[in-house]
Amino acid sequence: xxxxxxxxxxxxxxxxxxxxxxxxxxxxxxxxxxxxxxxxxxxxxxxxxxxxxxxxxxxxxxxxxxxxxxxxxxxxxxxxxxxxxxxxxxxxxxxxxxxxxxxxxxxxxxxxxxxxxxxxxxxxxxxxxxxxxxxxxxxxxxxxxxxxxxxxxxxxxxxxxxxxxxxxxxxxxxxxxxxxxxxxxxxxxxxxxxxxxxxxxxxxxxxxxxxxxxxxxxxxxxxxxxxxxxxxxxxxxxxxxxxxxxxxxxxxxxxxxxxxxxxxxxxxxxxxxxxxxxxxxxxxxxxxxxxxxxxxxxxxxxxxxxxxxxxxxxxxxxxxxxxxxxxxxxxxxxxxxxxxxxxxxxxxxxxxxxxxxxxxxxxxxxxxxxxxxxxxxxxxxxxxxxxxxxxxxxxxxxxxxxxxxxxxxxxxxxxxxxxxxxxxxxxxxxxxxxxxxxxxxxxxxxxxxxxxxxxxxxxxxxxxxxxxxxxxxxxxxxxxxxxxxxxxxxxxxxxxxxxxxxxxxxxxxxxxxxxxxxxxxxxxxxxxxxxxxxxxxxxxxxxxxxxxxxxxxxxxxxxxxxxxxxxxxxxxxxxxxxxxxxxxxxxxxxxxxxxxx
Numbered sequence: 001x002x003x004x005x006x007x008x009x010x011x012x013x014x015x016x017x018x019x020x021x022x023x024x025x026x027x028x029x030x031x032x033x034x035x036x037x038x039x040x041x042x043x044x045x046x047x048x049x050x051x052x053x054x055x056x057x058x059x060x061x062x063x064x065x066x067x068x069x070x071x072x073x074x075x076x077x078x079x080x081x082x083x084x085x086x087x088x089x090x091x092x093x094x095x096x097x098x099x100x101x102x103x104x105x106x107x108x109x110x111x112x113x114x115x116x117x118x119x120x121x122x123x124x125x126x127x128x129x130x131x132x133x134x135x136x137x138x139x140x141x142x143x144x145x146x147x148x149x150x151x152x153x154x155x156x157x158x159x160x161x162x163x164x165x166x167x168x169x170x171x172x173x174x175x176x177x178x179x180x181x182x183x184x185x186x187x188x189x190x191x192x193x194x195x196x197x198x199x200x201x202x203x204x205x206x207x208x209x210x211x212x213x214x215x216x217x218x219x220x221x222x223x224x225x226x227x228x229x230x231x232x233x234x235x236x237x238x239x240x241x242x243x244x245x246x247x248x249x250x251x252x253x254x255x256x257x258x259x260x261x262x263x264x265x266x267x268x269x270x271x272x273x274x275x276x277x278x279x280x281x282x283x284x285x286x287x288x289x290x291x292x293x294x295x296x297x298x299x300x301x302x303x304x305x306x307x308x309x310x311x312x313x314x315x316x317x318x319x320x321x322x323x324x325x326x327x328x329x330x331x332x333x334x335x336x337x338x339x340x341x342x343x344x345x346x347x348x349x350x351x352x353x354x355x356x357x358x359x360x361x362x363x364x365x366x367x368x369x370x371x372x373x374x375x376x377x378x379x380x381x382x383x384x385x386x387x388x389x390x391x392x393x394x395x396x397x398x399x400x401x402x403x404x405x406x407x408x409x410x411x412x413x414x415x416x417x418x419x420x421x422x423x424x425x426x427x428x429x430x431x432x433x434x435x436x437x438x439x440x441x442x443x444x445x446x447x448x449x450x451x452x453x454x455x456x457x458x459x460x461x462x463x464x465x466x467x468x469x470x471x472x473x474x475x476x477x478x479x480x481x482x483x484x485x486x487x488x489x490x491x492x493x494x495x496x497x498x499x500x501x502x503x504x505x506x507x508x509x510x511x512x513x514x515x516x517x518x519x520x521x522x523x524x525x526x527x528x529x530x531x532x533x534x535x536x537x538x539x540x541x542x543x544x545x546x547x548x549x550x551x552x553x554x555x556x557x558x559x560x561x562x563x564x565x566x567x568x569x570x571x572x573x574x575x576x577x578x579x580x581x582x583x584x585x586x587x588x589x590x591x592x593x594x595x596x597x
Contacts, residue, residue, distance in 0.1 A: 001153050003445040004185040006030035007435055008171060009192055010158050010212065013043030014134055014421060015405030016192035017141035018094075019428035024148050026436035032151040034158055034184075036176055036511070040208035042194045042406070043134045043424070049244025049282075049359060051133035052118050052126045052418030053105070055095040056088065059112035064123055066091075070575055072122060072416060077541075077556025078225050078385075079412035081575035082392035087410070087419070087426045094425035101140040104129050118417035119283065126418050131358060134421060156182070157511040158212065161189055161219040161401060162446045168219075168400030172448040174514060179507035185445040188400045188435050191216055192428065195384040195406040198519040199526060200476065201468040204234040204241050204382040213407060214518030216388040217525055221396040223562040224409030225386030226529040229542055230286040231477040233302060234380040235314075238366040241382055242314065242375075243285035245359055247278055248337060249351035250323065252315040253298070254374065255305040265312075267321040269301055272329050275322045279334040287379065287477045289539050289551040300544075303379045303478055313374035316349040381476060383420060385411035385541075386529065389561060393434035394427045402431035413541040413556050451499045453513065458505040460516050467491065471523060478544045481534045488527040492565060494520045529560040532567040 006028055009020045012035040020033050035041075057064035069088035073079055095113075099105060105127050107113050118126035129136050145152075155176040162170045162183070170185040193212035197205030205211075217223065234241045253266040253274075266274040280295035287299040305312050322329055327344050338344050343351040349371055352359055360370050368375065387409035388396055395402050404427030406420055467490075474483035494501060498520060504513050530543070539545045540552040558569045579585060 001032070001151070001182070001184070003183070004443050005032050006186065006440060007188040007190065008184060008186045009033045009190045010171075010215075011035060011041065011192035011194065011405070012038050012138075012142070012152065013041045013192060013194055013405065013424070014137045014141065015043075015407075015424035015428050016190070017138060017145050018425050019190045019192060019404055019432055020150050021141055021144050021148070022429050022432035023435060024145075024150060026432055028432070028436050032153055033145070034153045034156050034171070034173060036155065036157050036210065037208065038152060038154050042197070042205060042209045043138045045135070045206040045208055046204070046240075047131040047134065048241050049131060049246055049356065050128045051131055052128050053095070053133055053421045054118065054121070054125055054416050054418035055127065055422060056091045057115055057123050057125050058092065058095070059108075059114055060124070062123060064125070067575075068123075069125065072120070073412075073419065074575055075555070076120060076412040076414035076416075078228065078559045078572060080410070080559070081573045083410040085575050086392060086430055087423055090426040090429060091422055094422065094429060098137060098140065098425070101144055103136050103140045119286070120414050121416040125416070128418075131362060137421065157514060158215060159511070159514040160448060161215050162448060163219055163398060164446070166220070166399055168398060169443070169446045174511040176511050177508070179510035181448070181450060181510070183445050183448045185443045187438075187441050187443055188402065190402040190404060190428070190431050190435075191388065191407055192403075192405050192424075193407050195387070196522045196526070198464075198515065199468065199471050199523045200381040201465070201472040202236070202378045202380045202476065204232075204239050204380045206239055210515050210518070211407070211522070212518055213388060213525070214521035216396060216398075216401065216403060216407075217521045217564075219398050219401060221398050221401060221403075222389040223386065223525045223529065224389040225412065225559050226384070226409070226526040226562055227533040227543065227560055228385035228411070228413050229381055229477070230383040230385065231299070231379055231381055231542055232285045232287060233281065233299065233377050234382065235363075235368075236376050236378050236380070238363065238368055239380070240362070241285060241380075242377060244282050245352060245356040246282070246314070247285075248282035248334075249316070249343065249348045249355060250275060250278055250320055251348040252318055252320040253278070253302070254313045254315050255310045256313065257310050264321050265305055266298065266301055270297065272322045275320065275329065276331045276334055278320070279330070279337070286382070287542050289541060289544055289549070290553060292544065292549045292551070299379045299477065302377065306378055311376060312378065313376050315374050316352060316370045317347060317372070319347055379477060385413065385415060386560070387411075390427075392430070394431040395434060402435070404428040404431055412559075450510075453499060453510070454503045455506065456503045458509060459503045460509065460512055463494070463502060464516055464519065467494070467519065467523060475527060475530055477542050479530060479534060479546070481531065481546055484527055484531050484534070488524070488531060491520060491524045491527060495524050495565070524565045525562045528565050528567040529562050532569070533560055536569060
């Protein structure tokens, strides 16, 4: 490891590896990747029943266009027009790059890449490699990075992005094993650390994922739409979202009280309707305030049982109540789906074995046998649609600080399923192109001094557990404004007095200390945005405010911008209408090439 580079990329997921790969191809080779652990993170360690990648349609006879895809992304609400247009324009290019790197997206013998319709998708733009799409992407991009000899600084937590006069000058890192601090000078930092995984107790993010949104906050960057999240039913022992066939095979939803008494609470509340609601959760997995009288009833009832002190499970071993006399009780949609899948028989586990054996094997790989045991669940945070505020080049308000992937706040209120994976590629490429055009500045390793740290009996776990539990209790999909304000006050106090309050046992906990500080800064930003959104917009998206089911469904033309814990509403930009006349663009390209040569 040297002490200066042109650019440092933080994170070894889809966004981080892609950014490094493209920088190298564009001639910016004085780079390195910094990571807490090369094998950690969401990209490598998560998936779903059928993890989706969203792209421009590349098969069949149905029409599609860049502008139409941009309109779809923009219509989700709270989305900047330049982000929508870039993510549509670069979609095919980024997708085909992954194909060339060996990511096994399905194609027919004539080269058409098959698609299907995902949530918030009017076309059939979605595709998938199965449950582990992002893992395959990460591995393919990693191979490309390694083949180029790009340096990876492993087991190192960036604890501070260093700036001077509003521009990046370097980073300070803590060794994950020893706590030793190193300082690296650089002109650019690209933050590719995934979503803010550490702010909730109930979460689908893998335990290896921490997030580092707080680094950008601490450096002075603004946040965008931090109130906008996705939540859904997931297993808690092994963190995995339970969408697709996990629901479509119709498992039992069982509540168990402190005395061990079991109850099929969905059937008690909904009767035979519960069967169709369970089925719909397969492809309406995220909680949606517009569906509180539809499939989102399931999320509300699961959360109610847990708040009443009960534990909730899926049981794949027995059929749920309502199926005693066969499948005719189902809606036509559910019946036809199971019929066409050859699954109008048996128990949920037998149907799952028929339809998606990999879904069973996945849990078996994590020592959970769906043939013999219940699967404990909760309604969990799965994806942050907000993040760090970036411009059309994915640069923040801090010169030289870029953010790509889920850490960037580009997704808005509603996003098509799989658009996050497209964004890891587009955002990283846009940042790389912008960095490649910049003049190279002289740089040296800046100075960094640790704050005064308190040593003694460590209280990091106690603080973390208390604040994560409170976030899940009052500020997940079912939000209470007064309770959020009380928690916000507590979090602000924690941020202001953090290094006087937090205690570590020894130097080896310095990285963990800064992970907790990151959590506090990020909770402060999220709560500020949530409180403003609750008061100005009310129930909408994935947020039920004070129990009100009166959903605000107006097209969202604003985004919530948060700076240092203070939030305001700002108008989103329109989709750009750039030059498209070929002769003009050709002349521009010739001029650029002449300038280079």
